[in-house]
Amino acid sequence: MNAASRALERSHVAPNNIGRVKIPGPHLVATYKAGREIYGQGDTVTKYYQVKTGTVRVYRLLEEGRRQIVSFHFAGEVFGVEAGSTHRFFAAAITETTLAVFRQHTVKEHSRELLGFALDGMARAQEHLLVVGRQCAVERMAAFLLDLSHRLGRLRQLRLPMSRQDIADYLGLTIETVSRVMTKLKERSIIALQDTRAIDIMKPGALRSLCQ
Amino acid sequence: MNAASRALERSHVAPNNIGRVKIPGPHLVATYKAGREIYGQGDTVTKYYQVKTGTVRVYRLLEEGRRQIVSFHFAGEVFGVEAGSTHRFFAAAITETTLAVFRQHTVKEHSRELLGFALDGMARAQEHLLVVGRQCAVERMAAFLLDLSHRLGRLRQLRLPMSRQDIADYLGLTIETVSRVMTKLKERSIIALQDTRAIDIMKPGALRSLCQ
DNA sequence: CGGAATCTTGACCAAGTTCAAGCGGTGTGG
DNA sequence: CCACACCGCTTGAACTTGGTCAAGATTCCG
Numbered sequence: 291m292n293a294a295s296r297a298l299e300r301s302h303v304a305p306n307n308i309g310r311v312k313i314p315g316p317h318l319v320a321t322y323k324a325g326r327e328i329y330g331q332g333d334t335v336t337k338y339y340q341v342k343t344g345t346v347r348v349y350r351l352l353e354e355g356r357r358q359i360v361s362f363h364f365a366g367e368v369f370g371v372e373a374g375s376t377h378r379f380f381a382a383a384i385t386e387t388t389l390a391v392f393r394q395h396t397v398k399e400h401s402r403e404l405l406g407f408a409l410d411g412m413a414r415a416q417e418h419l420l421v422v423g424r425q426c427a428v429e430r431m432a433a434f435l436l437d438l439s440h441r442l443g444r445l446r447q448l449r450l451p452m453s454r455q456d457i458a459d460y461l462g463l464t465i466e467t468v469s470r471v472m473t474k475l476k477e478r479s480i481i482a483l484q485d486t487r488a489i490d491i492m493k494p495g496a497l498r499s500l501c502q
Numbered sequence: 503m504n505a506a507s508r509a510l511e512r513s514h515v516a517p518n519n520i521g522r523v524k525i526p527g528p529h530l531v532a533t534y535k536a537g538r539e540i541y542g543q544g545d546t547v548t549k550y551y552q553v554k555t556g557t558v559r560v561y562r563l564l565e566e567g568r569r570q571i572v573s574f575h576f577a578g579e580v581f582g583v584e585a586g587s588t589h590r591f592f593a594a595a596i597t598e599t600t601l602a603v604f605r606q607h608t609v610k611e612h613s614r615e616l617l618g619f620a621l622d623g624m625a626r627a628q629e630h631l632l633v634v635g636r637q638c639a640v641e642r643m644a645a646f647l648l649d650l651s652h653r654l655g656r657l658r659q660l661r662l663p664m665s666r667q668d669i670a671d672y673l674g675l676t677i678e679t680v681s682r683v684m685t686k687l688k689e690r691s692i693i694a695l696q697d698t699r700a701i702d703i704m705k706p707g708a709l710r711s712l713c714q
Numbered sequence: 715c716g717g718a719a720t721c722t723t724g725a726c727c728a729a730g731t732t733c734a735a736g737c738g739g740t741g742t743g744g
Numbered sequence: 745c746c747a748c749a750c751c752g753c754t755t756g757a758a759c760t761t762g763g764t765c766a767a768g769a770t771t772c773c774g
Binding site for chain 2: 357360379402404406410412415417418419420422
């Protein structure tokens with residue numbers, strides 16, 4: 291297949307095209323304490339949300355205590371836009387979070403702006419799928435850390451808002467594996483840890499070559 | 503978490519809301535032989551497509567010959583709508599396929615209809631992610647077969663348009679594992695195989711209880 | 715009929731999970 | 745102020761699932 295020979299650069303989902311965009315129209319601002327649920331699976335869709343500060347996780351609970359986190363959302367990012375009339379996932383604040391809340395009264399008249407969010411969400415889910423479907427544990431962590439550093443402002447120093455359990459459930463791993471991979475990256479001096487949540491990316495190049 | 507106690511019925515992505523919809527506007531009809539590429543990663547996005555007959559796979563090639571199939575598309579389904587101006591995946595015909603081809607000149611004026619496709623694509627990718635991230639091999643196959651039977655018209659008898667390799671690359675497994683799981687399902691009389699591509703779902707209930 | 719795909723099966727192996735114990739920080743109550 | 749329990753994280757050892765490698769079987773065609 292000649293297609294294979296084409297340049298396949300890692301495509302990060304355009305992080306800035308809706309980044310800190312101010313969405314026009316009236317909205318409320320709501321604050322959620324860490325751990326608070328924003329909406330639940332089965333709830334009627336009436337609003338969508340833009341993170342002002344904090345971090346949100348969108349996830350599904352499966353039987354036997356399994357959980358899959360579908361996406362994290364940071365400042366500027368939009369979530370809660372869905373295909374049907376009821377939410378198919380749960381959303382919760384990870385840290386204390388403030389949200390701009392928009393009414394979704396007439397999806398039709400907002401379709402132009404919503405389209406961007408939907409396409410972005412689709413792209414994110416697809417890239418995520420790639421990582422979870424075809425990469426090993428180290429590659430997943432590398433991809434995750436790079437994505438995070440991009441979305442939090444291309445920083446070398448990261449402060450993780452989420453727990454190891456959240457990371458594990460996002461990457462389709464166990465908490466123990468996440469921990470072991472962290473240790474391995476630390477041993478190779480690819481990252482450094484101030485404490486468990488404060489990560490320093492020492493060798494971004496090494497991370498990049500790991501995940502692709 | 504009280505959220506966990508809510509009814510969590512398996513949410514199949516609404517298969518019919520854009521199913522066989524006739525999209526208004528001028529379009530070409532194009533035919534692709536089995537295996538032919540429809541677009542490649544990096545190509546400029548100028549069109550989007552609705553399958554009239556046949557089956558399409560959308561995928562990415564990774565290093566070391568790894569491949570992840572992001573989605574399959576059957577008659578009536580739309581693909582090729584993307585966030586950016588270049589395609590982030592490859593698309594190819596699996597069997598001989600005819601497509602209705604729509605120009606995407608002004609995304610803005612089509613945003614209302616495109617929104618539906620984008621939301622649908624997002625939902626599909628998210629459900630897929632769930633399967634690949636948190637289910638074992640048997641559960642993945644079960645989910646796959648059920649999804650397929652829904653989308654091909656809630657049939658008991660399926661004719662798989664794709665190879666074992668395609669299924670493996672869709673589910674994040676190897677071809678050998680797919681084969682072994684098929685055999686196991688056959689041994690348990692949950693499915694029956696006329697030939698490798700013709701599947702009879704004997705116990706849909708058993709399949710359903712397997713995948714969740 | 716022969717040759718090439720495609721698929722199945724088996725034996726072995728490795729990555730990641732499971733289970734269990736220990737560490738370190740934090741908060742609480744005696 | 746210290747003791748103790750709790751929580752999140754790390755580490756180790758045993759185990760399991762699915763991957764790898766290799767050999768056959770089956771189908772598809774020319």
